[in-house]
Amino acid sequence: MEWKRITAPLDDSAIESLRCGDPCLITGRILTARDKAHDRIRQMLAKGEQLPFELKGELLYYVGPTPAKEGMIIGAAGPTTSSRMDPFSEMILSMGIKGMMGKGKRDKATRELLVKYKAVYFSSIGGAGAYLSKRIISSRVIAFEDLGPEAVFELYVKDFPAVTAIDIYGGDIYENRIQQ
Amino acid sequence: MKRSIHTDIIKNEIIKLIRSASFVAPPEIKSAFSKMKAEETSHLASETLQILIENTEIAEREEIPLCQDCGSTIVFLEIGQELTVEGDLLYDAVNDAVAEAYKKFYLRKSIVADPLRRINTGTNTPAFIHTDIVPGNGLKIDILLKGGGSENMSMLRMFRPTDPVELIIDFIEESVINAGPNPCPPLFLGVGIGGTADAAMLNSKKALLRPTGEKHSDPFYAGLEEKILKRINSTDVGPMGFGGRATAAGVYILTAPTHIASLPVALNMNCHSFRKGGVSL
Numbered sequence: 001m002e003w004k005r006i007t008a009p010l011d012d013s014a015i016e017s018l019r020c021g022d023p024c025l026i027t028g029r030i031l032t033a034r035d036k037a038h039d040r041i042r043q044m045l046a047k048g049e050q051l052p053f054e055l056k057g058e059l060l061y062y063v064g065p066t067p068a069k070e071g072m073i074i075g076a077a078g079p080t081t082s083s084r085m086d087p088f089s090e091m092i093l094s095m096g097i098k099g100m101m102g103k104g105k106r107d108k109a110t111r112e113l114l115v116k117y118k119a120v121y122f123s124s125i126g127g128a129g130a131y132l133s134k135r136i137i138s139s140r141v142i143a144f145e146d147l148g149p150e151a152v153f154e155l156y157v158k159d160f161p162a163v164t165a166i167d168i169y170g171g172d173i174y175e176n177r178i179q180q
Numbered sequence: 181m182k183r184s185i186h187t188d189i190i191k192n193e194i195i196k197l198i199r200s201a202s203f204v205a206p207p208e209i210k211s212a213f214s215k216m217k218a219e220e221t222s223h224l225a226s227e228t229l230q231i232l233i234e235n236t237e238i239a240e241r242e243e244i245p246l247c248q249d250c251g252s253t254i255v256f257l258e259i260g261q262e263l264t265v266e267g268d269l270l271y272d273a274v275n276d277a278v279a280e281a282y283k284k285f286y287l288r289k290s291i292v293a294d295p296l297r298r299i300n301t302g303t304n305t306p307a308f309i310h311t312d313i314v315p316g317n318g319l320k321i322d323i324l325l326k327g328g329g330s331e332n333m334s335m336l337r338m339f340r341p342t343d344p345v346e347l348i349i350d351f352i353e354e355s356v357i358n359a360g361p362n363p364c365p366p367l368f369l370g371v372g373i374g375g376t377a378d379a380a381m382l383n384s385k386k387a388l389l390r391p392t393g394e395k396h397s398d399p400f401y402a403g404l405e406e407k408i409l410k411r412i413n414s415t416d417v418g419p420m421g422f423g424g425r426a427t428a429a430g431v432y433i434l435t436a437p438t439h440i441a442s443l444p445v446a447l448n449m450n451c452h453s454f455r456k457g458g459v460s461l
Contacts, residue, residue: 001223023224036298066245066288075286076239076248081329081362103329104361104421125231126329126364126420127453129248130239148300149248149288161231163224163422174360174421 003161008059010098010120018120020171022164026122029156030059030101031142034080036150038088045091052143053152056096059122063102064149065139066129074139074155076129079103082121086110093117101162105174115170122162123173135160183260183317185461187267190321193459194277197323198253199285201455202245205236208392209429209454216366216419216426225424229366232419232452243285247453250287251325253278253307256389260316271309279303290328310382322389322458330363330451336381339443345404348373348445353411355447356428361421364451367428368392369412372446375436384448387434389456396433405431419452429454 001023006014008028018024031053033041044051062082066075082102085092089110092100098119103126106114114121124132136155143152165173210233217229239246255274259265267273282289282304289304314320335355339348352371372383396402408431418424429452438444 001227021224023227064248064288064290066248066250067286069243069286072244075288076245076250078248080249081332083362103364123361123420123422125228125235126361127247127327127451128231128235130242130244130246131231131235133244134238148302149290173423 008099008157009057010059012118015098015118015120015168018164018167019169020164020167020173020176024122024162024164025159026059026162027158027160029154030061031055032061032063032153032155034062034064034150035084036147037144037152038085038092040144040147042088042091055092057098059099059101060092060097061101061155065133065153066149068139074133074136077133077136078129079124079126082106082123089113093119106166111166111170111172114166115168118168120164120168121166123165124160124162132160181317182262182264184264184266185319187265187270187273189461190270190319191273191277193321193461194255194274194323195281195284197321197457197459198278198281198287198325201323201325201457202250202285202287203243204240205246206392210236212392212429213452216429220424220426222418222422222424224422225418225426228419228422229426245287246455247327247451248288249290249327249329250282250304251327251455252291252331253304254324254326254385255307255309256322256324256386257309257311258314258318258320259311260318261313262317263319274307274309275305278305278307310386319461320458321461323456324385324388325455327364327451327453330367330449333359333363333449334381334384335447336377337445338377339445341441341443343443349408349411351445352408352447353415356412357415357417359449360417363449364453365417365421365428366419366426366452368450368454369408369428369431370448370450371408371431371433372448373433373435373444374438375444376438376442377444379436380444380446381448383434383436384446387432388448388450389458390432392430392454401433401435405433
């Protein structure tokens with residue numbers, strides 16, 4: 001099986017080349033956010049506040065890592081269930097996010113929004129927290145530190161495995177198979 | 181014969197169980213992954229299982245949790261009626277053990293004190309404790325570290341008592357397909373049949389405590405488990421929902437007597453990261 005090597009943040013040509021089902025190895029910078037970070041972004045936007053980070057062009061990873069032991073970059077850091085972030089898809093994509101990564105299915109609305117905003121959704125390997133931690137080469141909290149594991153981290157990853165689950169053409173690895 | 185046990189002993193045992201479950205996948209799980217990998221024809225399915233196998237090796241070697249969701253700590257206690265517990269309150273001792281283990285081993289604390297106001301307790305407590313009083317003077321402790329993603333796919337359906345078993349199998353198949361990738365297959369599927377609604381739910385979780393490779397002691401249910409497993413593994417959900425044969429690694433049924441009007445069936449899906457352990461004291 002051929003893994004496609006891609007760089008994050010994603011450029012347009014990479015986004016256009018990806019098809020659902022493509023296994024990828026991602027190298028570069030990604031940001032993290034899960035339930036509470038999304039909720040806080042929503043609250044801040046509602047109040048007209050400025051976010052302490054830029055989302056435009058970024059790849060957003062849904063993860064809440066375990067605490068790092070001394071001398072380690074990060075603890076276990078596998079993907080969490082993406083569908084819990086479905087209600088935030090419009091908000092996040094309208095801010096310029098070009099990739100999302102977690103595990104599992106997305107709703108129909110998210111699939112359509114990914115087409116509209118020309119962004120891709122990756123599904124990484126759920127429950128491979130220890131394995132994936134070794135593909136993270138640096139980690140720092142950039143916002144919402146009070147949220148602990150739900151804070152926003154900036155991660156640099158090397159050869160981080162994930163499958164293209166929804167592409168910009170509306171292809172969805174989970175839907176396609178069920179229809180067959 | 182009367183006997184007593186100090187909560188310090190109980191606490192230490194629970195800490196050991198949490199440590200081992202968090203970092204070490206037992207040999208029967210690893211060999212189940214290898215066997216499933218050998219049976220896959222899809223490259224992506226087999227590659228996914230390979231990553232899961234390597235994940236268990238890295239976790240054990242480097243003491244990195246198998247999964248970043250270190251789970252709700254579910255503790256099952258079987259307490260002999262002739263056993264006296266000395267020291268702290270028993271449930272306090274269990275919770276102290278959980279708090280100490282999650283801090284000491286750098287596990288993620290995933291419990292919020294209130295379901296709507298959602299402030300993290302910071303200790304992964306309280307544990308979810310289920311107690312049975314049994315004959316004798318022993319104490320059996322089983323723990324299950326259960327991730328949120330798989331727990332969220334739990335199901336309950338109240339069937340008609342006259343419904344054929346086929347309908348139950350259909351329901352299970354449909355639930356596994358609907359859950360798809362979310363509970364992190366290959367699954368270990370607990371099925372509670374009978375009892376009341378709440379008893380069936382609890383039994384669906386307790387069913388998972390049976391040793392991983394062991395068949396049901398009743399040949400009727402052993403046959404049903406096999407039939408369900410076969411059906412699930414024909415759905416093409418596959419490892420992590422990417423397609424393939426290995427949708428479930430095992431099916432575990434636990435039954436209970438029930439009302440003449442009732443036939444509850446509950447499902448508790450456990451992800452491939454099957455973190456559990458037990459000890460008899």
